[in-house]
């Protein structure tokens with residue numbers, strides 16, 4: 414199979430891109446230098462927007478089945494140890510509770526899907542299996558990207574297999590999803606800029622099969638997702654999706670100290686095995702460019718954020734989804750030159766805002782941690798005052814990490830050449846999501862009937878929504894979109910709820926559910942709207 418696109422790197426971003434290209438019938442080869450997915454701790458929360466994306470790709474159910482049990486709470490604690498009463502509990506709903514909240518709400522403020530806790534080492538094999546099922550995707554592990562050359566007709570990647578054999582793969586486009594060290598980005602000469610190496614921490618992974626059941630429910634913090642230990646080592650315990658695996662982060666000097674640190678943190682004696690320990694660095698970095706010529710970059714190769722806020726992988730998944738339909742459209746001949754050019758315009762502004770959101774959240778965490786005093790465990794009025802004060806500051810500052818719904822759902826592409834310009838528009842808020850159909854925004858989720866959202870009835874091409882029993886004559890726009898040979902559907906929805914939330918009668922949506930154009934009457938220049946939408 415001759416690929417049309419080569420994807421370098423089978424992390425969550427490269428796998429998502431390969432699957433979405435494959436669903437769209439684009440022939441694609443995915444090369445990954447590792448022989449197989451690794452069982453190493455990294456990300457563990459797919460946010461609501463990522464789950465909406467996975468739903469549209471038909472993957473949400475299998476990811477939920479592989480991830481954390483839907484009944485387990487996602488609470489976050491600040492504590493001295495797991496066997497002591499918490500200093501602070503921030504309650505967050507389990508998936509089952511969040512689904513019930515979403516089912517009961519129809520004002521557009523909620524996502525179609527709640528978040529899902531799934532460890533990256535569980536997610537990647539799920540995505541790999543899904544990619545391998547697609548006939549137009551070749552998944553090649555144990556194949557390392559070495560170098561590339563590009564010319565007007567395509568890109569040639571030189572790769573090397575585990576036996577040291579090299580091979581040239583020719584394709585029209587190449588996408589580097591090859592992580593923070595990105596050899597593809599380096600080859601393009603694109604720099605990451607910002608604040609590097611802000612904090613060095615050790616991270617360890619433990620198998621402690623009894624711990625979850627042994628967490629004291631009354632005197633201990635109780636069951637949840639994150640346990641921040643109020644100490645001077647930034648100690649942070651994370652429950653992984655099986656509830657039998659846990660990771661601990663701490664600023665200890667030596668890796669061997671991570672065993673004692675774990676025992677101090679959990680307080681209760683339970684059998685455990687330390688499976689891995691390593692060092693990692695916190696960065697806030699953004700690439701100068703998101704590609705060059707026929708080569709694009711996505712995920713950690715172009716943005717590295719601190720996991721506070723959980724924006725890293727989630728932002729990369731959204732990069733992949735922005736790029737895949739534009740590659741498809743260009744390869745199939747109906748996409749104009751502005752489509753691929755818009756990738757950097759749209760996604761780099763999100764990268765920039767999310768680096769800011771991550772900084773904001775991590776400064777919050779640093780602030781409450783700086784309230785630590787050595788007397789925090791003392792049974793004295795002074796010790797109590799330290800505990801009370803730290804908890805009060807954390808009650809404000811820790812929320813900045815866990816409550817990022819605006820950054821997750823509210824991103825809107827501003828100044829994009831493929832979005833109809835409607836000057837102004839709502840502000841980008843990290844913490845708050847205000848539903849809007851301003852051009853460039855993600856279409857808010859609204860129920861049509863029980864269990865069926867507007868999102869669920871929209872297909873993979875462009876869609877013109879006709880709402881509120883609109884009588885507008887849209888045949889001009891329909892003709893103009895068909896003349897561009899773009900996949901296009903008109904969808905009439907008579908139910909009042911979507912019209913009420915969306916605030917207008919006509920909305921033109923792109924394949925990724927972002928609004929291109931909206932109005933109450935048909936556009937006065939439908940050919941121009943169609944040209945903008947399709948990148949001409």
Ligand SMILES: Cc1cc2nc3c(=O)[nH]c(=O)nc-3n(C[C@H](O)[C@H](O)[C@H](O)COP(=O)(O)OP(=O)(O)OC[C@H]3O[C@@H](n4cnc5c(N)ncnc54)[C@H](O)[C@@H]3O)c2cc1C
Pocket residue numbers: 421422423424425426427444445446447454455456457458459533556557558559590591592593595596616693711712713714720722723724725726727728729
């Ligand atoms: C402790 C921690 C917690 C985190 N928690 C979260 C969270 O809760 N939510 C969140 O969204 N993000 C989180 N993140 C960030 C998240 O893990 C990353 O953003 C994510 O892994 C990026 O995915 P990626 O596919 O872009 O890159 P990677 O996962 O780094 O994948 C890149 C792939 O490219 C391969 N590769 C590299 N070079 C080559 C080559 N030359 N040839 C072929 N293949 C190559 C690599 O082997 C790798 O498999 C966390 C990160 C850390 C460290």
